[in-house]
Amino acid sequence: MANAVKNARRFLGELLYERRYRVQTNGNIILDAHDAENIFYIAMNWRQLRRALPPRSVTRQDVFLDIGSGMGRAVLTAAAEYPFARVIGVELCRELHEVAQRNLATTRRRLRCRDVELVCADVRDYRIPDDVTVIFINNSIRGSLFTGMLTDLSASMKRNPRTVRLIYGNPLEEDALLASGEWRKVRTVMARRSRSTWPYGATCVYETTGAQAQAEGQQAATPRATA
Numbered sequence: 001m002a003n004a005v006k007n008a009r010r011f012l013g014e015l016l017y018e019r020r021y022r023v024q025t026n027g028n029i030i031l032d033a034h035d036a037e038n039i040f041y042i043a044m045n046w047r048q049l050r051r052a053l054p055p056r057s058v059t060r061q062d063v064f065l066d067i068g069s070g071m072g073r074a075v076l077t078a079a080a081e082y083p084f085a086r087v088i089g090v091e092l093c094r095e096l097h098e099v100a101q102r103n104l105a106t107t108r109r110r111l112r113c114r115d116v117e118l119v120c121a122d123v124r125d126y127r128i129p130d131d132v133t134v135i136f137i138n139n140s141i142r143g144s145l146f147t148g149m150l151t152d153l154s155a156s157m158k159r160n161p162r163t164v165r166l167i168y169g170n171p172l173e174e175d176a177l178l179a180s181g182e183w184r185k186v187r188t189v190m191a192r193r194s195r196s197t198w199p200y201g202a203t204c205v206y207e208t209t210g211a212q213a214q215a216e217g218q219q220a221a222t223p224r225a226t227a
């Protein structure tokens with residue numbers, strides 16, 4: 001009974017969201033490209049981003065990147081509700097990317113940030129732009145894809161030192177993230193009424209200034225004194 005009520009509430013919330021933005025983002029979709037590291041499509045809870053990332057913490061200098069943007073729910077929410085300078089979504093599957101493009105076309109005029117870019121690519125082949133300051137990952141990639149993304153971000157932060165926040169839903173790779181020594185956990189938000197066990201139902205916010213990567217870069221650049 002409790003589950004039925006929870007499901008009905010979720011369905012209603014999503015219906016309201018879809019109506020409000022006149023988009024189609026709902027679904028639970030597994031395609032051929034999805035496997036243990038490339039995680040299938042399921043849209044974020046429409047309140048998830050706002051609860052983890054208060055709009056007042058974002059400025060016009062911030063740039064948002066959703067890794068695994070699917071049908072674009074997080075991208076549209078970021079562009080509609082925050083003053084981001086630009087918003088980017090990277091999605092592996094063309095089918096989902098094309099739905100996101102249609103969703104963007106119907107809503108673009110109503111968005112607060114109109115500089116929205118949707119890229120159809122495997123994150124493995126995508127270089128994180130050097131101005132990105134907020135990354136959203138709703139458990140879209142795992143294993144070597146996740147650590148590869150961290151390496152790519154480190155390189156970007158060496159080129160352009162800055163603070164980057166990671167908003168991570170169902171943070172299954174938290175150990176790998178914290179083991180890098182670069183990140184500190186700032187906040188954990190649990191889904192309301194969720195009975196899931198950690199890390200499911202959690203969205204965590206992590207932050208890095210890239211200090212360690214920069215120190216390593218400086219060390220490598222400094223010639224050693226010879227005896």
Ligand SMILES: C[S@@+](CC[C@H](N)C(=O)[O-])C[C@H]1O[C@@H](n2cnc3c(N)ncnc32)[C@H](O)[C@@H]1O
Nearest residue numbers: 038039041042043044068070092122123138140
């Ligand atoms: C859980 S869904 C998240 C959807 C969206 N970010 C949201 O929160 O509404 C994960 C998405 O990541 C995409 N994905 C999986 N592996 C990927 C990869 N290697 N590169 C880019 N996207 C990937 C999937 O196709 C899927 O759309």
